[in-house]
Amino acid sequence: MPEGHSVHRIARQFDRNIVGRRVSASSPQGRFAEGATVIDGREATAVRAVGKQMFLEFDDDIWLRVHLGMYGAWDFAGEIIVDPTIASANGRMGQTNQRGTDLDAIMDAAGENSLTSIGAPRRTRVHVRMSEQTTGLAEETEWPPPVVGQVRLRLMTVPTPSPLDADASGGASGRVGPTTCADLRGPTACELQTADEVAATIAKLGPDPLVDDLAEGEERFTAVVRRKPTAIGQLLMDQSVVSGIGNVYRAELLFRARLNPHTPGRDVPEEVVRGLWHDWTRLLRIGVETGQMMTMDDLSPDDYRRAMASRDDRHWVYHRAGLPCRVCGTEIALEEMATRKLYWCPSCQR
Structure with missing residues (x-):
């Protein structure tokens, strides 16, 4: 089961890539179709993690509560902006006897510290991989990414046209800013809540x-x-x-x-x-x-x-x-x- 550290990492990833953006929402699997319809086209305004649960706020005080449970995970594709507060695995935290040691980032063989799939460890199908230095799409690939497996909820940031990106006829010629896709698979809970319901849920934790x-x-x-x-x-x-x-x-x-x-x-x-x-x-x-x-x-x-x-x-x-x-x-x-x-x-x- 994904533990607390994973959920906080997910929340930080959402804060960097989703919050402040309008999103399209769908439920390829169909089990969250009604909820996806409610949040489709809304702006994500805040995110918070408490223990093993994440709460994503949308305008009009609508909240998405997700509990990953035993097998849940979020898979990310597209342009992923790395949270600077999550350092590379450089050995400094928890290694108090190694001050001054600067180890390079070390990736777990099972992908536990992956930026593209956070939650239950899996080898995810990733079409676009990004690094801290990347400012655009890493490679030409199919967009949006094909749906693979049972995706309960897909959130995609909606590109915002910019006057600087207009073609000769005055129309927008492409997407502007980061474009991110987040697929939720296998959660124990995926539901919409009011602010009062969120407060009641957190109060029990x-x-x-x-x-x-x-x-x-x-x-x-x-x-x-x-x-x-x-x-x-x-x-x-x-x-x-x-x-x-x-x-x-x-x-x-x-x-x-x-x-x-x-x-x-x-x-x-x-x-x-x-x-x-x-x-x-x-x-x-x-x-x-x-x-x-x-x-x-x-x-x-x-x-x-x-x-x-x-x-x-x-x-x-x-x-x-x-x-x-x-x-x-x-x-x-x-x-x-x-x-x-x-x-x-x-x-x-x-």
Whole structure:
């Protein structure tokens, strides 16, 4: 399932490429045809991400709520303007012992930090690829891109004619400004909401370090966890307790805290609960910057490159069932907790 860092990256991509533009909307799959008709031709005016959900505002106070769920993703084509706040994977954030090291951008082999498909990892069919330096279409290609697979919603920016781009007869001769296509596939939720409905949806979510005041979020998170008899391994996945944490971050946060996932929340020492919040804040920011769930610290430049290129080299316990713990050598355990796979070290996390 796409976790919180992916949704924040999607929102930033929308802010750079869609917000402030009028869009055409369609539902090639047909399952969102009525909603697409409502927003077709409207201007996207704002976007926000909270946890695993994104909210895209259109004029007349109409909001699109998208929850990617297990398999959802946004695929982008056309001219993609890179958000300058999302740095290349240069090793600086999370690599506090490597100040001054400047590593080149490292792309994950599975495309996890792709600019063209964000959400559930996939090898997307991309017709036009853009870089930070690109100002026009990278190559001549079919436009709009052909619909591939089950696209719930397609949003395309509508070109705005410019007097400087007029032909001899006074008519506009081509599209002006960035032209971007965003295809939504496989979401759990795709619906229109009013502003009040958006507020009600967000009110049900736990704090998000990139949205809420950090101090207030810490207090909310700590108070809820400390009064719950539920296992901490389940609480971290509960979006009403804390927003954005999924299966990968859950396993890694618990290992980094050396915390047994079965410990009732109310039995976790307060300083450990607060430590989980601070660690989540840090890891989420690293995920947004790099596009990858990097959870290992103090790596050498070579190890960092290897980890950024392969998921198997950037996690402590996730997806390592049966392999020796990187710290103590104990076999990493795999079990099911609340229908989701849980990876942990029985020795380090007693």
